[in-house]
Amino acid sequence: MAEGRERDLVLAPNEYAFILDETKGNVIAYVGPHKTSLANTDRPVIFEQNSRRFKRCNLEEAITQYPFAEEGWYIVLENPAKGGEEEHPRSGPNSLPKLISGCKVNIPGPVTFPLWPGQVAYVQGHHLRSNQYLVVRVYNEEAARENWAKAVIKPQKAGGNDISSNSVDLKPVEIPDLTIGKLLVIKGTHVSFYIPPTGIEVVQDHNGRYIRRAVTLERLEYCILLDEDGNKRFIQGPDVVFPKPTEIFVEKNGSRKFKAIELNEISGLYIKVIAPYKDEDGIERKVGEELFITGKDQMIYFPRPEHAIIKYSEQEIHYAVAIPAGEARYVLNRLNGEISLRRGPCMFLPDPRKEVIVRRVLDEKAVKLMFPGNQEALEYNRRLMELTSKIKADYVTDREALEGFAPKGRKLDMVSEEKDRKREKAKEGFAGDDFTRKQTYTQPRTITLDTKYEGAVTINVWTGYAVLVVSKTGERKVIVGPQSHLLEYDETLEYMELSTGTPKSDNNLFKTVYLRVLNNKVSDIVTAETKDLCQVRVHLSYRVNFEDLPEKWFNVENYVKFLTDHMRSLIRNIVKQKGIEEFYASAISIIRDTILGVPSEGGKRPGRAFEENGMRVYDVEVLDVTIGDSTIASLLIQAQHTAVQQTIQIAQENRRLEITQKTEEIKQKIAEAQAETTQRGLNLAIEEVRKNLELALTQIVSELDTEEKRLSGKLAQQEKLSSISQSELDRERLRQEQELTLAEKAMHQRIAELREDVQAVVDKAGAISPDLIAALQAFSDKNLAEKVAESMAPLAIIGGKSIFEVFSNLLKDTPLENILKKKGKE
Numbered sequence: 001m002a003e004g005r006e007r008d009l010v011l012a013p014n015e016y017a018f019i020l021d022e023t024k025g026n027v028i029a030y031v032g033p034h035k036t037s038l039a040n041t042d043r044p045v046i047f048e049q050n051s052r053r054f055k056r057c058n059l060e061e062a063i064t065q066y067p068f069a070e071e072g073w074y075i076v077l078e079n080p081a082k083g084g085e086e087e088h089p090r091s092g093p094n095s096l097p098k099l100i101s102g103c104k105v106n107i108p109g110p111v112t113f114p115l116w117p118g119q120v121a122y123v124q125g126h127h128l129r130s131n132q133y134l135v136v137r138v139y140n141e142e143a144a145r146e147n148w149a150k151a152v153i154k155p156q157k158a159g160g161n162d163i164s165s166n167s168v169d170l171k172p173v174e175i176p177d178l179t180i181g182k183l184l185v186i187k188g189t190h191v192s193f194y195i196p197p198t199g200i201e202v203v204q205d206h207n208g209r210y211i212r213r214a215v216t217l218e219r220l221e222y223c224i225l226l227d228e229d230g231n232k233r234f235i236q237g238p239d240v241v242f243p244k245p246t247e248i249f250v251e252k253n254g255s256r257k258f259k260a261i262e263l264n265e266i267s268g269l270y271i272k273v274i275a276p277y278k279d280e281d282g283i284e285r286k287v288g289e290e291l292f293i294t295g296k297d298q299m300i301y302f303p304r305p306e307h308a309i310i311k312y313s314e315q316e317i318h319y320a321v322a323i324p325a326g327e328a329r330y331v332l333n334r335l336n337g338e339i340s341l342r343r344g345p346c347m348f349l350p351d352p353r354k355e356v357i358v359r360r361v362l363d364e365k366a367v368k369l370m371f372p373g374n375q376e377a378l379e380y381n382r383r384l385m386e387l388t389s390k391i392k393a394d395y396v397t398d399r400e401a402l403e404g405f406a407p408k409g410r411k412l413d414m415v416s417e418e419k420d421r422k423r424e425k426a427k428e429g430f431a432g433d434d435f436t437r438k439q440t441y442t443q444p445r446t447i448t449l450d451t452k453y454e455g456a457v458t459i460n461v462w463t464g465y466a467v468l469v470v471s472k473t474g475e476r477k478v479i480v481g482p483q484s485h486l487l488e489y490d491e492t493l494e495y496m497e498l499s500t501g502t503p504k505s506d507n508n509l510f511k512t513v514y515l516r517v518l519n520n521k522v523s524d525i526v527t528a529e530t531k532d533l534c535q536v537r538v539h540l541s542y543r544v545n546f547e548d549l550p551e552k553w554f555n556v557e558n559y560v561k562f563l564t565d566h567m568r569s570l571i572r573n574i575v576k577q578k579g580i581e582e583f584y585a586s587a588i589s590i591i592r593d594t595i596l597g598v599p600s601e602g603g604k605r606p607g608r609a610f611e612e613n614g615m616r617v618y619d620v621e622v623l624d625v626t627i628g629d630s631t632i633a634s635l636l637i638q639a640q641h642t643a644v645q646q647t648i649q650i651a652q653e654n655r656r657l658e659i660t661q662k663t664e665e666i667k668q669k670i671a672e673a674q675a676e677t678t679q680r681g682l683n684l685a686i687e688e689v690r691k692n693l694e695l696a697l698t699q700i701v702s703e704l705d706t707e708e709k710r711l712s713g714k715l716a717q718q719e720k721l722s723s724i725s726q727s728e729l730d731r732e733r734l735r736q737e738q739e740l741t742l743a744e745k746a747m748h749q750r751i752a753e754l755r756e757d758v759q760a761v762v763d764k765a766g767a768i769s770p771d772l773i774a775a776l777q778a779f780s781d782k783n784l785a786e787k788v789a790e791s792m793a794p795l796a797i798i799g800g801k802s803i804f805e806v807f808s809n810l811l812k813d814t815p816l817e818n819i820l821k822k823k824g825k826e
Helices: 002-006 141-150 364-370 375-391 398-405 414-428 559-576 580-585 587-596 630-764 770-799 803-810 816-825
Strands: 008-011 015-021 027-031 034-037 042-048 053-056 074-078 092-094 104-108 120-124 132-138 152-155 183-187 191-195 200-202 215-217 221-227 232-236 239-241 247-249 257-259 267-273 290-294 307-309 317-319 321-323 328-333 339-343 346-348 355-359 458-461 465-471 476-480 483-486 491-493 496-500 505-512 520-529 535-546 608-610 615-627
Touching: 008 015, 008 027, 015 053, 027 034, 034 092, 183 191, 215 221, 215 257, 232 239, 321 328, 339 346, 364 375, 364 491, 364 505, 458 465, 458 476, 476 483, 496 559, 520 559, 535 559, 535 580, 535 587, 559 587, 559 608, 559 615, 580 587, 580 615, 587 615
Parallel strands: none
Antiparallel strands: 008 034, 015 027, 015 042, 027 092, 042 053, 074 104, 074 120, 132 183, 132 200, 152 191, 215 239, 221 232, 221 247, 221 257, 267 290, 267 307, 267 317, 321 346, 328 339, 328 355, 458 483, 465 476, 465 491, 496 505, 520 535, 535 615, 608 615
């Protein structure tokens, strides 16, 4: 049962299988839905696309799905059925029809169908973006012309490239050249979806992809297209670049687009013209012509087909060299071989067409003379000598020196490589516009200049020194310090050979190029003989200056020997004229007078001048005088000791005499000073008494005057006080009289008022009994008397009388008089 089930072929919808009848060799296509039992001679097979053969397999492997192309895709069917036959197998078993072998048909979707044995189908779909394209090839010219209008093409829209269900068939008016093998380009800028017609196939790229990517160029970018005929096209951005069918993109380091070369005033490109053309200024450029384009000509450089960049090693851009102040570079003119000196400060950009920066090579002898004790400079020039021996030249270019000095394995153009790495890295990251602000301080760009051995040979002449510069043309010039001098390429320093040792000799000559012209010091020992045949040795130190014209200073090669020989001759001559005792006693004066001359009235010596080289000895120091015969030296020393002792004794007696004289003089002066002091004291006492007397008289006169003036003042004051007192009394009397008058008036007025009041009361009390009246009258009179007395108190004070007396006088002969008297008695 299990074996029977394995021999049953059950096909579902959209499935088919190929069965080989081994008895007849026929291959039958079974299409589902279908079920059948296979005979023992039936074998399931599949058709291999690569080998084009039927391969036996098990039943499950033989069951195959229909090829399916959804909307927007298409099926490429190989070996279609011949016209008049069944186009596709039907459900159930199907015998193999006649097929058109080697032919291909493009069937647009949506579609699905089973295949005949021997047919191959693969599904494709080409949705293009604006920066993508297809390369199609004509494989059947007749079918391509016949089906050209059946190509499914959807144009690119501005808003996107999505494919809708309603594809648009564009039927071009003109059919292009459709020769077999012809390649065409379908650009994504025009077409968003493409299904080729029968007779045209889409070509895969070298990676097996159908859709190819165009190059999108931004501003300051360009790409290079290389055609099969060897011509190149340079396209600048912004643009989307689609190659022609026969063109390919030139790639470098995996990139198909490149940045334009940025130039400035201190950088440039060395260009070779490889094809004739006319530039923007209308100038005809010929093949082979060389150009040097700098930032002054154009700040942004885009390559063109007629240009080829001349590179040295890996360097494309030529940069300027910084020449600081006080330095220079040797520049070789490649056309005439002349080497000039370019001085700083400047940024020097050599024109590689005719200018090359070179380095001067100094031999070991010249280095030791110009830079004594500088082992670094000596080693540097040794390495330069090795390079010159390799390249067999008298000079070394700047680039050759850098390459020769660079460590092994290290590339020279580190700056250019760093820029290239940054440029490649920038392509990998985000390349749009952005703003990045850091939270930390960014230090300014810093450049370190190390031009110690790169520039021209510099001679630093110190203060008090001079050098003689000689050129190969015979020119001579003296450089006096402090000054720095840049040697031309054909200039060198003339050296001197000076005697050394003490005494000076020619056994060991000292070579130098530096002449000490101020405060020079030359030491020597002179051996001479006196007129009494005694040998003496004089140790001297000369102070020398070089004066007059500097051109004369180097006329004598060994000025030390020249000086010492002449001075030895003079000293020996003067010593020969003196005896040993005379010379030994005055050796310094004799030698200084001989060499420097006799002092003038101002005490200044003229010195010893040499017309040959402008040298003048302005001072000489006698360091030591030694007698050759020790016996004579001892005798002279002993005689000098005796003379010194006698001189010391005489000096001591003279000092004692001087002390005694000084002591007595001091005592006399003390006595004179004391007598003078006493006399001055008496004179001062007399003068003091006289002054005291004058002072007393002056005080008495002053007191009399003061008293007289005081009495006169007091008399005048009394008169004024009397006048003032009288005036005050008069004013007081008038005031009191006025007050009394006013008081009398007021009293009379008050009395009248009281009388009226009393009378009124009397009138009102007429009906009252006599006793009551008498009592009231007595009460009213008493009351009135008290008020009148109270009012009269001021008048009594003014008149000097008592109030009672004043009031009695006023009430005399009135009814109140009795009341007042009674009151007074009480």
